[in-house]
Amino acid sequence: MAYPVNPILVLVDVTPAGAAAPSTAGLIGAAALLGSPVAVVAAPAGTAQAAVDAAAAAGAQVVLTADVDGGPVTVPVVDALQAAFRAVQPDAVLVSNSIAGRDVAGRLAVRERLALSVDAVGVSRDDQGVVAHHSVFGGAFLTDSAPTFGVPVITVRQGAIDARADAADARVEPLEVTASGAPAATGEPVEAVEATSSRPELRGAKVVVSGGRGLGSKESFALVEDLADVLGGAVGASRAAVDAGFIPYAHQVGQTGVSVSPQLYVAVGISGAIQHRAGMQTAKTIVAINKDPDSPIFDVADFGIVGDLFTVVPQLIEQLRARKA
Amino acid sequence: MRIFVLVKEVSDTYGDRKLDLVTGLADRGAGEVVLDEITERALEVALSHADAHPGTEVVALSMAPESATASIRRALAIGAGSAVHVVDGQLRGADLGVTAAVLAAAVRRGGPDLVITGNLSTDGSGGVLPAMLAEHLGFALASAMSSVTIGETEVAGSRVTDFGSQRVTVPLPAVVSITEALPDARFPNFKGIMAAKKKPLEVLSLADLGVDVDPAGVPQSILTAVSEKPPRAAGVKITDEGDAAGQLVEFLAQNRLV
Numbered sequence: 001m002a003y004p005v006n007p008i009l010v011l012v013d014v015t016p017a018g019a020a021a022p023s024t025a026g027l028i029g030a031a032a033l034l035g036s037p038v039a040v041v042a043a044p045a046g047t048a049q050a051a052v053d054a055a056a057a058a059g060a061q062v063v064l065t066a067d068v069d070g071g072p073v074t075v076p077v078v079d080a081l082q083a084a085f086r087a088v089q090p091d092a093v094l095v096s097n098s099i100a101g102r103d104v105a106g107r108l109a110v111r112e113r114l115a116l117s118v119d120a121v122g123v124s125r126d127d128q129g130v131v132a133h134h135s136v137f138g139g140a141f142l143t144d145s146a147p148t149f150g151v152p153v154i155t156v157r158q159g160a161i162d163a164r165a166d167a168a169d170a171r172v173e174p175l176e177v178t179a180s181g182a183p184a185a186t187g188e189p190v191e192a193v194e195a196t197s198s199r200p201e202l203r204g205a206k207v208v209v210s211g212g213r214g215l216g217s218k219e220s221f222a223l224v225e226d227l228a229d230v231l232g233g234a235v236g237a238s239r240a241a242v243d244a245g246f247i248p249y250a251h252q253v254g255q256t257g258v259s260v261s262p263q264l265y266v267a268v269g270i271s272g273a274i275q276h277r278a279g280m281q282t283a284k285t286i287v288a289i290n291k292d293p294d295s296p297i298f299d300v301a302d303f304g305i306v307g308d309l310f311t312v313v314p315q316l317i318e319q320l321r322a323r324k325a
Numbered sequence: 326m327r328i329f330v331l332v333k334e335v336s337d338t339y340g341d342r343k344l345d346l347v348t349g350l351a352d353r354g355a356g357e358v359v360l361d362e363i364t365e366r367a368l369e370v371a372l373s374h375a376d377a378h379p380g381t382e383v384v385a386l387s388m389a390p391e392s393a394t395a396s397i398r399r400a401l402a403i404g405a406g407s408a409v410h411v412v413d414g415q416l417r418g419a420d421l422g423v424t425a426a427v428l429a430a431a432v433r434r435g436g437p438d439l440v441i442t443g444n445l446s447t448d449g450s451g452g453v454l455p456a457m458l459a460e461h462l463g464f465a466l467a468s469a470m471s472s473v474t475i476g477e478t479e480v481a482g483s484r485v486t487d488f489g490s491q492r493v494t495v496p497l498p499a500v501v502s503i504t505e506a507l508p509d510a511r512f513p514n515f516k517g518i519m520a521a522k523k524k525p526l527e528v529l530s531l532a533d534l535g536v537d538v539d540p541a542g543v544p545q546s547i548l549t550a551v552s553e554k555p556p557r558a559a560g561v562k563i564t565d566e567g568d569a570a571g572q573l574v575e576f577l578a579q580n581r582l583v
């Protein structure tokens with residue numbers, strides 16, 4: 001069957017429960033800026049109807065489904081995306097810049113000899129084709145990249161795309177996939193590292209409250225969580241807080257963690273090392289609470305409080321609660 | 326067993342990192358350069374295995390400009406037995422595709438059982454190279470490993486995924502990428518630094534590897550624009566005298582953030 005004009009292939013990351021990852025709406029939104037989104041959902045047979053529905057609701061015009069073997073890591077998904085690429089002949093391939101997405105994107109680019117652009121925060125078209133926009137060195141530089149020729153594979157930073165597509169009356173179609181038989185790791189089922197929470201996802205959150213080594217202990221880190229809750233925000237952390245075991249790695253903000261650009265970023269007991277700033281300095285408004293007036297975090301803070309977090313944060317929580325009541 | 330560890334020199338993140346606004350390339354003159362911390366951790370994984378398994382050969386491999394020799398010597402000083410440095414003028418500004426093809430050719434030439442890399446470079450933040458290498462080499466891939474046990478025929482360990490963690494096993498030959506959950510590298514001691522001067526450091530060109538990077542042959546991703554954003558300016562800074570929380574709430578309210 002024919003595919004829509006200017007098809008843009010989007011790989012949907014699927015959670016172990018068969019849902020579409022939170023990156024899906026942004027990826028399909030980005031694809032809609034370039035052409036007609038065609039989504040690929042590759043998951044073990046009968047497990048991912050929720051992801052198919054979510055891709056359709058997010059604006060995919062066609063959803064291609066592939067039943068893949070759940071044991072081998074990554075390779076069956078690459079095989080499915082490759083089959084989709086050959087069938088659809090898209091203008092671009094968009095993949096989430098997630099752990100799973102990066103592995104798939106790298107392999108597809110090698111297999112199909114395609115130019116690869118990574119960690120895009122935006123996409124557009126010019127008269128030569130598709131362009132990816134990047135924010136590098138912690139947002140200090142903005143760059144554009146494009147392929148010398150051919151179709152680009154682009155990994156898209158999670159939570160970076162605000163554009164959303166309108167829901168379309170999506171056609172759902174099974175893909176025919178030939179297994180490559182490429183050697184692969186074998187994985188056991190994924191175990192959640194922490195209980196699911198009602199807090200917003202760190203990536204894409206409007207408000208992020210992060211805690212650092214200054215919190216001193218895992219117990220005290222609850223102060224950061226309480227402040228996040230009263231502000232309706234997500235919880236982040238410095239690497240020192242993660243290394244000390246206050247909170248799992250998934251919350252690390254910075255160069256080797258998550259990059260966030262919220263409306264409001266509150267840094268509590270964080271010195272503001274350059275590697276931390278690399279992940280948060282594009283926030284609209286930055287607030288810092290630190291007892292050391294010389295902490296570099298104050299160089300980027302719109303509102304800095306030199307003070308003891310154990311005094312200031314409880315007062316802050318109380319006053320914000322009182323305001324809401 | 327022969328293990329290749331992929332080490333990379335990067336601009337020191339503690340310093341000022343700059344892009345050249347004309348070429349769009351990292352300006353290596355702007356600050357200090359260091360061996361990327363994550364690649365030192367990758368080296369440590371190989372060395373701690375070698376400590377317990379005599380006969381293990383650990384080779385550091387890097388594709389980098391000529392100026393990176395000191396960083397590669399550092400890998401030798403930390404404990405790699407030998408090193409391979411791919412240098413070629415044509416590699417200036419190489420994109421991920423070219424880098425992967427070149428590193429794959431250098432790995433193939435060495436014929437290791439295992440390739441260990443970092444999961445993400447701190448400069449490019451691509452996080453795609455390990456997968457690209459695996460695809461080129463036809464090796465199995467275990468990415469984002471937060472613990473690694475190297476066996477005779479396979480590597481096992483725990484892998485970070487987007488939704489939790491997972492035990493994986495991967496048959497050799499394999500590419501394994503590791504996360505910063507793994508320990509820091511040992512510090513090079515005086516003996517190591519002296520020994521490094523005598524260890525073999527092979528320098529290879531594209532011709533030695535038989536790799537052609539003709540831009541007309543394979544598409545590449547190129548920078549088409551680069552600009553610098555003005556640095557952020559500091560705003561108000563107050564010292565808490567009992568009313569700082571109140572002032573902050575006021576600030577948030579005025580800015581419609583609460």
Ligand SMILES: Cc1cc2nc3c(=O)[nH]c(=O)nc-3n(C[C@H](O)[C@H](O)[C@H](O)COP(=O)(O)OP(=O)(O)OC[C@H]3O[C@@H](n4cnc5c(N)ncnc54)[C@H](O)[C@@H]3O)c2cc1C
Nearest residue numbers: 212213214238239240254255256257269271276291292309
């Ligand atoms: C390659 C590389 C990658 C890295 N990646 C990251 C990354 O992704 N993310 C990241 O965060 N870091 C990263 N780092 C580490 C970074 O360099 C810093 O070590 C780290 O960010 C420090 O965390 P911190 O601010 O919590 O701790 P510290 O620097 O120890 O700061 C703690 C702060 O708490 C303050 N404090 C203490 N007690 C109180 C109190 N009672 N009230 C108020 N303030 C108090 C202190 O004044 C101090 O400023 C990386 C480093 C390297 C080399």
Ligand SMILES: Nc1ncnc2c1ncn2[C@@H]1O[C@H](COP(=O)(O)O)[C@@H](O)[C@H]1O
Nearest residue numbers: 331387388442443445446451452453454
């Ligand atoms: N030029 C290079 N030379 C050697 N190893 C590299 C090079 N580029 C990337 N790597 C390896 O690949 C890992 C991931 O890199 P990247 O995909 O660039 O984020 C790094 O941590 C290194 O181990």
